[in-house]
Amino acid sequence: MSETLDYLRSSPLLGVFLTLLGYRIGRELKRLSGDHPLVQPVLVAIVFIGTATWLLDIDYDEYLIGGSVIAFFLGPATVALAVPLHRQAHHLRELLVPMLVALPVGAFVAISSGMLLVRGLGGDQALERTMAPKSATTPIAIGITEQIGGITALVAVFTIVAGIIGAVLGPTLLNLLRVRDHRARGLAMGAASHGIGTSRALHEHPVEGAFAGLAMGLTALLTSLLVPLAVHLLG
Amino acid sequence: MLNGMMWLLGCQLVGEVISRGLDLPVPGPVLGMVLLFIVLQVRRPPADANVLRTSDALLRHLQLLFIPAGVGVVTYLAVLRDDALPIVGGLFLSWLLGLVTVGWLVVLLVRGKGDHSTGAQRAAGGEPG
Numbered sequence: 001m002s003e004t005l006d007y008l009r010s011s012p013l014l015g016v017f018l019t020l021l022g023y024r025i026g027r028e029l030k031r032l033s034g035d036h037p038l039v040q041p042v043l044v045a046i047v048f049i050g051t052a053t054w055l056l057d058i059d060y061d062e063y064l065i066g067g068s069v070i071a072f073f074l075g076p077a078t079v080a081l082a083v084p085l086h087r088q089a090h091h092l093r094e095l096l097v098p099m100l101v102a103l104p105v106g107a108f109v110a111i112s113s114g115m116l117l118v119r120g121l122g123g124d125q126a127l128e129r130t131m132a133p134k135s136a137t138t139p140i141a142i143g144i145t146e147q148i149g150g151i152t153a154l155v156a157v158f159t160i161v162a163g164i165i166g167a168v169l170g171p172t173l174l175n176l177l178r179v180r181d182h183r184a185r186g187l188a189m190g191a192a193s194h195g196i197g198t199s200r201a202l203h204e205h206p207v208e209g210a211f212a213g214l215a216m217g218l219t220a221l222l223t224s225l226l227v228p229l230a231v232h233l234l235g
Numbered sequence: 236m237l238n239g240m241m242w243l244l245g246c247q248l249v250g251e252v253i254s255r256g257l258d259l260p261v262p263g264p265v266l267g268m269v270l271l272f273i274v275l276q277v278r279r280p281p282a283d284a285n286v287l288r289t290s291d292a293l294l295r296h297l298q299l300l301f302i303p304a305g306v307g308v309v310t311y312l313a314v315l316r317d318d319a320l321p322i323v324g325g326l327f328l329s330w331l332l333g334l335v336t337v338g339w340l341v342v343l344l345v346r347g348k349g350d351h352s353t354g355a356q357r358a359a360g361g362e363p364g
Contacts, residue, residue: 015303019299019302019303020299022302023296023298023299023302026298040298041298041299042298042299042301042302042305043305045299045302045305045306046302046305046306046308046309049302049306050306050309053306060306060307060309060310063303063306064303067302067303067306068303070299070300070302070303071300071301071303071304073293073300074264074300074301075244075247075263075264075267076240076243076244076247076264076293077293077294077297077300078247078264078265078267078268079243079244079246079247079250079264079267079268079270079271080243080268080271080289080290080291080293080294081268081294082246082268082269082270082271082272082275082290083271083275083286083287083290083291083294084294085268085272086272086275086276089272089276094345095341095345097344098340098341098344098345099341101340101344102336102337102340102341102344103337105336105337105340106333106336106337106340107333109329109332109333109336110329110330110332110333110336111329113328113329113332113333114325114326114329117321117324117325117328117329118321118322118324118325119321121320121321121324121325122320122321123318123321123322123325127318127321127322131322131325131326131329134326134329134330135330135333137262138304139262140260140262143260153311154311154314156304156307157307157308157311157315158322158326160301160304160305160307160308161308161326162326162330163301164305165326165327165330166330166334167298170334173331173334174334174338177335177338177339179338179339179341179342181341181342181345183341183345184337184338184341184342184345185338187337187338187341188334188335188337188338188341189334191333191334191337192330192333192334192337193330193334195297195300195301196298196301198297199294199297199298199301200298202294202295202297209294213268215337217265217268217269220261220262220265221260221261221265224260224261225260
C-alpha cells in the first residue's frame with residue numbers, strides 16, 4: 001500500500017486525474033445548482049483537491065507534478081483568446097478610444113487603491129507591494145512583485161482570489177451597476193479578474209468573452225508599466 | 236486538432252522568443268495572442284478551420300487550467316489568517332473599484348460618441364445581462 005502511494009506521489013497520474021475529477025464534479029454541481037454563481041467549478045475543484053490531497057497525505061509539490069501538466073495549457077489557451085477577438089473584430093474600431101482611456105485608468109485605480117487600502121488597514125510595506133499587481137495574470141504579477149520587493153509566494157494567491165471573486169460576483173455586480181453593454185462588461189471583467197474572469201465572461205456571452213480576453217492582455221501590459229510608477233508615487 | 240495545437244503553440248513560442256529576446260514586460264502568450272489575431276485577420280480562415288475548433292475547445296474549459304494554481308491557495312491559509320483584514324479588505328475593495336471604473340468609463344465614453352454609436356450599442360446587445 002505505501003509502495004503504491006509512493007508511486008502515486010512521484011507520478012503525474014494522480015495530479016492530472018484529481019484536477020480533472022475536481023473540475024468534473026464542479027461542473028456537475030454547477031448544473032445541479034441551476035448555474036448558481038457561487039458554484040464555480042474552479043472553486044469546487046480547489047476544495048475537493050485540497051481535501052483529497054490532505055486525506056492522502058500528498059503535499060502541494062507532489063500534486064503539482066500532475067497539476068503543472070494541466071497548467072501548461074494556460075499558455076496556448078491565452079493565445080487562443082485571439083479567436084473570440086477575431087470574431088468580434090468589427091466592434092474594435094468604435095471601442096478603441098473608450099478602451100484606451102478606461103483600461104489605463106482602471107489599472108491605475110486598481111493598483112493604487114490596493115496599495116492604499118492595505119496600508120490603511122494595517123498591512124506592512126511588503127504586503128502593500130504584493131497587492132499592487134493583483135489584476136494582472138499570475139505569471140506577470142509574480143514577475144512584477146519580484147521587481148518591487150513584494151512576497152512572491154503570496155502574489156499568486158492574490159491574483160487567483162481576484163479572479164475567483166470576479167467569476168463569482170462579477171456579472172451580478174455589473175447588473176447592479178447597470179452596465180449592460182456586453183463590450184463594457186467584458187472589458188471590466190478582464191481588467192479586474194484576468195483569465196478566471198474571462199472564462200466566466202466567455203460563458204456569459206461571446207462578445208463579453210472576446211473583450212474580456214482583450215482587456216486581460218492589455219491590463220497585464222499596463223500593470224507591469226504602472227506598478228513601478230505607483231510605487232514611486234505612493235512610496 | 237493537431238494543426239490547431241501547432242498554431243497555438245507556434246504563436247506562443249514566437250511570442251516567448253520575442254518577449255525574452257527583447258526583454259519586454261509583455262508575457263509571451265499575450266504576444267502570441269496578438270500574433271494569432273493578426274494571422275486570423277489576414278488569412279480569414281473558414282469557420283470550421285482547425286485552429287478555430289481547437290481554440291474553442293480549449294477556451295470552453297479555461298477554468299480547468301487555473302485549478303492547479305488555485306490549489307496553492309489552500310497551502311497559504313495560515314499566512315492569510317495573520318493579515319486577514321488588510322488582505323481581504325484591500326483585495327476585495329480594490330477589485331471592486333477596478334471593475335466599476337472600467338465598466339462605467341466604457342459605458343460613459345461609448346454613450347458620449349453620439350446617436351450612431353448608441354444605435355450600434357443597442358444592436359450589439361442591449362438586452363439585460
